[in-house]
Amino acid sequence: MVVRGAGSIQQVLRATLRALAYLLTGLVAGVAGLLWSLAATVTVAVLSVTQLGGPTFLAASWVTRRLAGLERHRAGWQLGAAIESPYTSITGDTIRRRVTAVAAQPATWRDLAWLITLFPIGLASGIAAAVVTAVDAGAVLAPLWLWAVPNPRAPFPADPLMTTAAGRLALVPIGLLVLPAAAWLIRRLAQLQAATASALLAPGTHRRLVDETARLTETRRRVVDAQAAELRRIERDLHDGAQARIVAAGMTLALAARKLRDPAHGGAAAADVELARRQLDDALAELRRLVRGIHPPILGDRGLHAALAALAGDSPLTVAVHGDPTARHPAAVESAAYFVVAEGLTNAAKHAGATACVVTTATNGTTVTVTVTDDGRGGADPAGSGLDGLRRRVEALDGDLTVTSPPGGPTVLRAEFPCAS
The missing domain is CATH 3.30.565.10 (Histidine kinase-like ATPase, C-terminal domain)
Known part of the structure; x- marks a missing residue:
């Protein structure tokens, strides 16, 4: 029980540290994402009326996708796994067609939306996490540093807590009591930010439809190939099996008929007729085997x-x-x-x-x-x-x-x- 409890505490501690790292890096990522989004939008808008508009849009989209990819990996710290890429393949032999293909993908605009949205979300949650962490850590470590920050004008009850040795020692248990709530708040803020990132950066309906179409196309091709192979097998079995036996039975019967016309060999015809009967029985058994191979009657x-x-x-x-x-x-x-x-x-x-x-x-x-x-x-x-x-x-x-x-x-x-x- 003690080992299990210690392991649980370690898991909570690691989860809290991951959440804190995610929120603090979100401050930098939010500023970088906003600056890039504004610069890219203005540049593409200005150059869109020139021949450089298409290449600039493709270049800006490429950079935006790389930044969004970093955000997917960063969200993986909190989600446990990086968010899957939502992009479909880009085809086109001209810049105009490639621009159309990139612009037609919803993921292109959702990436941009997240880089812009990340600024207010990352700023609010990152500052909140930093303040909560700093205040709680400061309370727990108050005896080590608070003596160096005198504040004779602090109001009650901050005055006795901050200016006296007993008060600074009293801040330690207060900080420890608040620590679980602070850790929970940090993890909750990280979960909300990661969930928002997943909603915008994860593959959407467009990607799922494209993947499903590709899968169905491949499945249909494989089914057609399988059916063609099955038909070739049936044709081969008929040619090499039942058809050969039926031809042999016909030749045997023709030989028996010739013998019946000749009184001297009439008695030998009975053996040929018996042989033909066995050949036809074998052909019938072969046909039944083929039928069972196509669809066994017992199934129905x-x-x-x-x-x-x-x-x-x-x-x-x-x-x-x-x-x-x-x-x-x-x-x-x-x-x-x-x-x-x-x-x-x-x-x-x-x-x-x-x-x-x-x-x-x-x-x-x-x-x-x-x-x-x-x-x-x-x-x-x-x-x-x-x-x-x-x-x-x-x-x-x-x-x-x-x-x-x-x-x-x-x-x-x-x-x-x-x-x-």
Whole structure:
């Protein structure tokens, strides 16, 4: 308990010192930000009617962004982490287009707004923090210095506290009693200033929309690539599997028909017909396998849990399936989850040397989570072709796929799908 209490005091002390440093440096940053904002605004306004207007605006914006970047890092002292950059990439092959691209970003003007706003906020909070710190520290250290500052005209009760030894000693416990409140006030002022900085300097709606658009564009490209690869796989399997077997059965039947026309070989036709029947059976089995590879019928008939149980039954591993047997989800989610588990079991059997797997499905109302854990040797490559294909399938549904596979195992394959139910 004593150690924990000492640690708590140290944490409060460090937080207070960080807050005090943030507020005091805000005094200098506020003055510098205001002077730069005024100088940049006037310079750009004056030169805007000339050919130098565009380059001057770009140069001023570059400096403003660097100052704002310093403010984001400075706010990180109080927030625990630097504020993320809100800027989007600037494109344009001419100065005019680059100026338009920079001016169109709300972050450009929010940076300027913060550099101007920081002056009154930093001045007020910095002076308040400096005064509170100086007064409280002066009270605690009064016996060391107050004797050198005589003040015979001090009013009561300052006169006995400042001019007598007993009074100066009495200031010490008063300062210590006020110290927690002073520290709290300093931290609170720093929190308010950092929160204001975050509101203006953090990425806004524009940046989030740009990032979301880029993410959706990349996801769509990956989905298109995955679908094209899937079509090529189906075409290859049809050509090399079912189609070849059907062609072979047709040739066998044609040979049997020729033998039937020849009385001398009529008895041998029965064997050819039997061979053709087996070839057609193999072709039918191949077609069924392809259908299951596209979308297993059991998913639509009985749901994800039953499909995973059937998949576990066909696996050479010992597979335990945990989840709600009655839970149903959108068809796309169930299909993607099914193939995640299928790929996980296949990798565990072929590459990981596993003997057992545990498959778990869970739903928290908005997210469907599927986890495949094996007891293999680990070391799976998250960027491998098989896992990359799964990642594309999961990301197409705005989901997330993570692979944890340290050397020696176990390997954990986890897929999360958004699913409002």
